Amino acid sequence: MDPCTLPVLGLCLIVLGWLYQRQIRTKDKQLYGRAIPGPTGWRSMKAFLSGAFNNNLHIFAWECARRYGDVVQVTLGSQATIFLNNPKTIRKLFSDNDIKRFSNDRPPSFIGKYIVYDTHNMAFTHRTSVQQQRRKVFHRVLKFYGENVCRIEGIIVKVLSKLTEHMKNKSEIELTDLVSDTVLEMIYILLAGDLTSKSQESMNVLRHFNRKWEQFFVFEIETVLQCFPFLRKVPGLPFKRKYETLLQARDDVMEHYFHDMKNTYSKDQERGIVDYLLTAQAELLESGDDFTITDDTIKASICETTAAAYVSSTSTVSTLFLILLQHPDIQEKMYTEIAGVVGAEETPQLLHRSQLPYVEATILETLRYTTVSPFLLPHYTRTDISFEGMHIPRNSVLVMNAWHCHRREDLWEDPWTFKPERFLNEKGELLASNHPVRMNLVAFGAGSRQCPGETFSKSRLFLIVATLLNNFEFFPLEGVPLPSEDPRDWPDGNVIKAPEPFRCGLRKRHYETKA
Ligand code: HEM
Numbered sequence: 001m002d003p004c005t006l007p008v009l010g011l012c013l014i015v016l017g018w019l020y021q022r023q024i025r026t027k028d029k030q031l032y033g034r035a036i037p038g039p040t041g042w043r044s045m046k047a048f049l050s051g052a053f054n055n056n057l058h059i060f061a062w063e064c065a066r067r068y069g070d071v072v073q074v075t076l077g078s079q080a081t082i083f084l085n086n087p088k089t090i091r092k093l094f095s096d097n098d099i100k101r102f103s104n105d106r107p108p109s110f111i112g113k114y115i116v117y118d119t120h121n122m123a124f125t126h127r128t129s130v131q132q133q134r135r136k137v138f139h140r141v142l143k144f145y146g147e148n149v150c151r152i153e154g155i156i157v158k159v160l161s162k163l164t165e166h167m168k169n170k171s172e173i174e175l176t177d178l179v180s181d182t183v184l185e186m187i188y189i190l191l192a193g194d195l196t197s198k199s200q201e202s203m204n205v206l207r208h209f210n211r212k213w214e215q216f217f218v219f220e221i222e223t224v225l226q227c228f229p230f231l232r233k234v235p236g237l238p239f240k241r242k243y244e245t246l247l248q249a250r251d252d253v254m255e256h257y258f259h260d261m262k263n264t265y266s267k268d269q270e271r272g273i274v275d276y277l278l279t280a281q282a283e284l285l286e287s288g289d290d291f292t293i294t295d296d297t298i299k300a301s302i303c304e305t306t307a308a309a310y311v312s313s314t315s316t317v318s319t320l321f322l323i324l325l326q327h328p329d330i331q332e333k334m335y336t337e338i339a340g341v342v343g344a345e346e347t348p349q350l351l352h353r354s355q356l357p358y359v360e361a362t363i364l365e366t367l368r369y370t371t372v373s374p375f376l377l378p379h380y381t382r383t384d385i386s387f388e389g390m391h392i393p394r395n396s397v398l399v400m401n402a403w404h405c406h407r408r409e410d411l412w413e414d415p416w417t418f419k420p421e422r423f424l425n426e427k428g429e430l431l432a433s434n435h436p437v438r439m440n441l442v443a444f445g446a447g448s449r450q451c452p453g454e455t456f457s458k459s460r461l462f463l464i465v466a467t468l469l470n471n472f473e474f475f476p477l478e479g480v481p482l483p484s485e486d487p488r489d490w491p492d493g494n495v496i497k498a499p500e501p502f503r504c505g506l507r508k509r510h511y512e513t514k515a
Pocket of ligand 1: 122123124135142304305308309310312313316376377378379443444445446447448449450451452453454456457
């Protein structure tokens with residue numbers, strides 16, 4: 001064979017491949033629209049991978065957003081990741097009637113398949129009619145229709161008065177631990193009902209599961225196991241140990257919160273959402289409806305509620321207090337408002353919310369300023385989509401870049417300053433929920449996968465913050481430095497961002513006047 005034949009053949013193949021790709025791109029362009037801009041080349045791919053594995057991909061995505069605009073594509077091999085950098089784009093892509101059925105799936109995930117009961121879950125599966133029906137049921141049980149709204153509020157208030165009682169003799173506290181224990185108790189109540197039946201063991205089981213979940217739900221473990229799921233069984237590799245520990249922690253939770261609850265369930269005495277889901281399951285079965293709720297769906301809801309309701313809420317509350325420690329003026333303004341409406345004799349309740357606009361605005365500003373979950377939860381598209389003249393290729397991961405959306409200078413004046421007033425009008429009233437400023441806040445996602453726990457979560461945040469501030473003044477301890485309040489300074493490493501734990505001082509407000 002002529003020695004030139006092989007190189008020439010190789011070159012021909014490369015050219016043919018390039019022509020073929022170009023033809024596909026031209027065809028796609030005609031069918032769907034132009035390609036999405038974004039970085040190419042090995043340097044960018046290296047930066048992307050390094051960001052992903054070090055859990056600081058938001059920094060890379062932030063730079064890309066400023067350079068390429070509202071929609072940015074990064075393609076690694078055949079996998080496209082599309083960053084959505086504008087709240088309007090996010091809302092349109094996930095809510096628009098013509099597109100929403102194509103843009104609201106979830107990417108395949110190891111944790112969804114192997115930990116959260118595979119196709120039986122709600123948060124990690126594609127948007128199908130079954131998934132939509134599960135969401136409806138979950139929404140209904142979370143709302144606790146009728147008198148149950150008061151019941152859940154009453155129980156939360158009870159947890160908080162126990163907490164204030166515990167704090168009243170203290171002069172300093174470890175705030176992060178305290179908040180996380182309180183949030184945990186509330187999840188217990190949400191799942192299983194009144195705390196009178198609470199056993200320390202059930203609480204520990206929940207705490208352990210959350211810790212293991214946090215350690216497992218990181219990019220590198222998820223990506224490696226998603227590509228090579230068999231590694232979960234290979235002895236000697238850390239994946240096996242981590243997977244088995246999480247699975248065991250999950251099964252312990254199910255023992256306490258599913259099997260024990262099911263064995264003691266009574267339709268006339270529903271205690272929490274597990275009982276409400278058991279009732280919905282029985283009713284659907286009786287009605288002969290095609291849609292049913294399996295035991296695994298209830299178990300998946302327990303996992304989802306526990307994981308979703310714990311980390312982001314704990315981090316949001318403790319970061320809010322970290323900010324208040326460094327802005328005593330804001331703390332004082334909140335206290336004055338709460339004390340004026342609630343007073344020393346009463347405990348804050350949900351009915352006070354509408355009269356406390358500054359407190360509400362501070363909570364919204366915390367969700368914006370801290371953005372503890374920089375990318376929220378990814379969406380996925382199983383088909384090619386034409387969106388605003390652009391081609392979103394099938395099997396793309398769609399990432400809501402909340403980290404950037406919440407700090408855009410064209411949307412937020414002085415974005416790195418904590419300013420609750422931006423959510424108030426000139427009369428000091430809270431902006432309506434459909435006001436353009438509030439629409440730019442996407443902390444709970446958007447469209448048909450928007451967080452179903454949003455209302456519950458905001459009510460709970462309100463009760464925690466209002467109750468603590470009505471009872472105590474929080475201040476920095478002399479000689480004990482606080483972590484920075486600026487989220488850019490917080491450590492990388494977890495999907496949910498948080499500052500290092502911190503201690504602070506506390507003084508009773510008007511506690512003596514209470515019974
Ligand atoms: C500060 C607290 C919370 C924040 C910031 C938060 C945020 C989010 C976000 C960003 C998503 C993804 C939305 C999307 O894909 O468009 C989500 C989904 C979800 N959240 Fe939350 N969440 C919080 C609390 C809760 C609570 C308390 C619950 C349950 C009681 C909950 C249950 C869920 C579930 C089940 C999903 C998946 C919905 C689906 O895929 O259809 N979350 N949350």
